[in-house]
Amino acid sequence: MKNISIFGTSSDAGKSTITFVIGKILQDLGVSVVPFKAQNVSNNAFVCDDGREIAVAQYFQAHVLGLETSYHLNPILLKSGRGSSASLIVEGKVVANKDVLEYYNDLDSLKPAVDRCFEYLDEKYDCVVCEGAGSPVELNLMDKDLSNIYIATKYNTKIILVADIEKGGVFASIYGVYHLLPEQLRKNVVGVIVNKFRGDMSLFDEGINIIENQFNIPVLGVLPYIPFNLGFEDSQSLKNYTQDTSNTLISVAVIFYPYMSNYNDFEPLIADESINLEFVESNISLDKFDMIILPGSKLVIKDLKWLKEIGLFDRIKKYDKEILGICGGYEMMFENLYDTYALENDESCSEVGLGFIDDVITFEKDKTLQKSDYNIFGCEISGFEIHQGQSNKYPISYESNKINGTFIHAIFDNDNLRNKIFGNINPNYKEYNFEEYKKNRINTFIEELKNRLDIKRILDAINE
CATH class of the missing domain: 3.40.50.300 (P-loop containing nucleotide triphosphate hydrolases)
Structure with missing residues (x-):
């Protein structure tokens, strides 16, 4: 054949x-x-x-x-x-x-x-x-x-x-x-x-x-x-998404920085009738949103600098509702980031992070690649890691009242975690089965x- x-x-x-x-x-x-x-x-x-x-x-x-x-x-x-x-x-x-x-x-x-x-x-x-x-x-x-x-x-x-x-x-x-x-x-x-x-x-x-x-x-x-x-493959396909917002209960901002990666983390939220998802790539007010998500990034320090240059860094620092960081976005939430081996930058450098988490990120030569089951935010989930940034104190995730983050991708594919996060934001959040939705x-x-x-x-x- x-x-x-x-x-x-x-x-x-x-x-x-x-x-x-x-x-x-x-x-x-x-x-x-x-x-x-x-x-x-x-x-x-x-x-x-x-x-x-x-x-x-x-x-x-x-x-x-x-x-x-x-x-x-x-x-x-x-x-x-x-x-x-x-x-x-x-x-x-x-x-x-x-x-x-x-x-x-x-x-x-x-x-x-x-x-x-x-x-x-x-x-x-x-x-x-x-x-x-x-x-x-x-x-x-x-x-x-x-x-x-x-x-x-x-x-x-x-x-x-x-x-x-x-x-x-x-x-x-x-x-x-x-x-x-x-x-x-x-x-x-x-x-x-x-x-x-x-x-x-x-x-x-x-x-x-x-x-x-x-x-x-x-x-x-x-x-x-x-x-x-x-199956979003690139930024162009992501920006062409359609969403029914007629019955949404929760408004979520995803910060769309220049080197954003792993767009597929947000497919379950685009499909979710309770969530109005908006990708933010300019210095707008964040007050209308119930949650901000800092997504993955292929070049974390460059994207962190971009946040500072356009003014979103200060807006995020002042935001007083839920903030969630995923992989590169999680790394931005730490006090400092160190690229000693120039893995993502032209030369060895460091950058001050958002300071939400009391530790630093160091970029290591050995890349973490792992697909596994995890326990984060009180939920048993499946997901994967793909990162060079490392935290000694919080190697997988960090959880507090309004500041949460993790290295793990595909967390929203897990109904239990998604239900818990958005149910805490709005008790009227309507649960749904993402795998069943995807299959259909x-x-x-x-x-x-x-x-x-x-x-x-x-x-x-x-x-x-």
Whole structure:
């Protein structure tokens, strides 16, 4: 059976979503499927079942498919680093901070890791669904493209194009990408999915005729724009969330600093009908909020300085209601932060924190990566840690009357903890089961899209 590559005709076309949708549909038809992305660029990572870290998109795709997670799903991950560098994570472990140019110059040295992971999955599963990255035809970078051209060429994958009609220029993007692909890859194109259509689908009937009869590219489906609110991969997707605020009881501010990470911590709150969630990225009054959350950060001291520069630092210091810090946000709540080894900054430095917690944070060379069960705030929960900052006095969490914080991510996925925190703020808070919500949302979403896709053509292509 052939493997599949999902190529976008632009960035943010919906490749991550289409990857798990097609994967789940094939799985339900009896095909053994696994998601894969050779290289991802994201500050949002999860700790896998094997104790390594991968990008959230591949973790979420595996979750949808009910698979155990491992570094094989995403062998190369780049995160924001100090200056113009990026933190390079290979097979789930940090190996270096590299300048972007240096990374591209050394790209060939990373191919063995990509090959090992792909071939491991290829041997274990019937079909590897490989998510591409950005556009596959950035002509000046095609020889440095691990996720699109390299995988599709070396492993002769069948290719599905995904085009975002919401952006405009959908015909040019489809025609241009198809004709700029190397001839060998054009022969492997199964067809194109037109994604994020708004309005009456019949208005695009002529568009389908143009793509199929003039471009000679089969249309595998036209998919409507459906808000999903799960699996947020980047800040752009996060900012597109939708929320029903008609019956909210509690107003929560999440401070949206420049290097905010782990957006997925807030999916349970976006889905919560009792909570009005607002992302704050400017110096506004915080008085209207019942709670402030300081989220994770990839570059904690830089984000702490940003809070001071725009004036939010002083507003948070004066805030007299509930404040919760998560990972990087938790670290900001301490008296001082010390980056002695210049792990996040251009040189060794320290920074004064908010001073809510009577200890200091030191950034250590060994990164904590752990997925486990914990007892925090009087609740047994599941979650994960992914941080280099350490506190000797409060190594996991801190709890007081109005100031609380923890290194642990995914805390709101736990109904018991979420119910306790927000029940204390408002006794009328309405409890709900997030796992049940997530399962129903995923199933409904996939079912809606399945009925609009030419699954037979995809099956025929991978069974050639």
